[in-house]
Amino acid sequence: MKITIKKEILQEALNKVSKAISTKNLIPVLSGIKFELSNDTLTLTASDNDITIQTSITKNENNMIIEREGNIIIQGKYILDIVRKLQDEYINIEVVDELKILIYTENSEFNLNGINEKEYPNITLEDSKNPISVNVKIFKDIVNQTCFAASTDESKPVLTGINFKILGNTLECNSTDSYRLARKVITLNQTGEETYNVIIPSKNLVEFSRILDEHAEMVELHIFNNKILFKYDNLLFQSRLINGSYPNTSNLMPEDNFLTITADLERLYNVIDRASILTSDKDKNIVTLETVNNTLILRSSSAEIGRVEEKMEIQKNNDEEIKISFSARYMMDALKSFNSSTVELHFVGDVKPIILKSTIDDTLTQLVLPIRTY
Secondary structure (H helix, E strand, O other), X not given: OEEEEEHHHHHHHHHHHHHHXXXXXXXXXXXXEEEEEOOOEXXXXXXXXXXXXXXXXXXOOOOEEEEEOEEEEEEHHHHHHHHHHOOOOEEEEEEEOOOEEXXXXXXXXXXXXXXXXXXXXXXXXXXXXXXXXXXXXXHHHHHHHHHHHOOOOOOOHHHHEXXXXXXXXXXXXXXXXXXXXXXXXXXXXXXXXXXXXXXXXHHHHHHHHHHOOOOOOXXXXXXXXXXXXEXXXXXXEEXXXXXXXXXOOHHHOOOOOOEEEEEEHHHHHHHHHHHOOOOOHHHOOEEEEEEEOOEEEEEEEEOOOEEEEEEXXXXXXXXXXXXXXXXXXXXXXXXXXXXXXXXXXXXXXXXXXXXXXXXXXXXXXXXXXXXXXX
């Protein structure tokens, strides 16, 4: 294997696939990046058994010169550092004596020990017959607006994932940690022949969203029994699925409400943020919300610290009043997920879930459970 490649292009590809390298992996070969060089393409693959990322660079007039084909595994940490710190426009990579790797430019030379490609696990990145296509911006919104509500408690693995349900041309995504719920429902451009109900690890979705190129238009979802493959342009990202049945979250959504308030989202967020300053972690950042006519009052207190009261103007759909307590952190997380300037809070009762909706986007619903303070 011998190649001369533009540093900028190689570094971009390495940055993407390196997200799949785990420093804690018990299989040494998985700390490496697999280089596969054919007569016109360089393919890089990295995996930690949980996720696999593969990207390809196709030869054109000025991005690389391929002198000799071949495959090798290079230690991920070192190739990343070397490429990042070299300042030349082009980098030469050559395999000599089968497992010795020479990385050099005009003034720099590195010798690394490689790993035989035969030691790398057999990873299949296959397409499904009926992929689901989702707009990239919408997909990023799904991740940003739902993943924060997933659980981090590994003793409940099902709740650490995002539930993707596809029926016809509707994609419904739910995440919950038992104290809050995020739901995003979108209409797909195509009507699928199959129905899907899968759970994708939220941390893997966040990782994919970070490397998902915003210039790409669509991302394809290839869903299998135990894995999902995301595909766009020249990148493949495969994640395992979580086994188990996701709880039925539909019965958490109240169908009626006796009071709806509409508030400026940024002001409401800042008021809750200030009201939570004097709460302590052991109290779960509890704040109490109360309406008096068209005024919203937020209070919190701590016996050791003190008390705070904040007021702001709101709009109400009737003359009913509400007094309810909740976690300020959970409410602020929910508010941050909206892209609108105003937000609606729907109340069913002082011990019933609070529903948050955008005034301009009906695809997103957030739910926060109240906290009893007596």
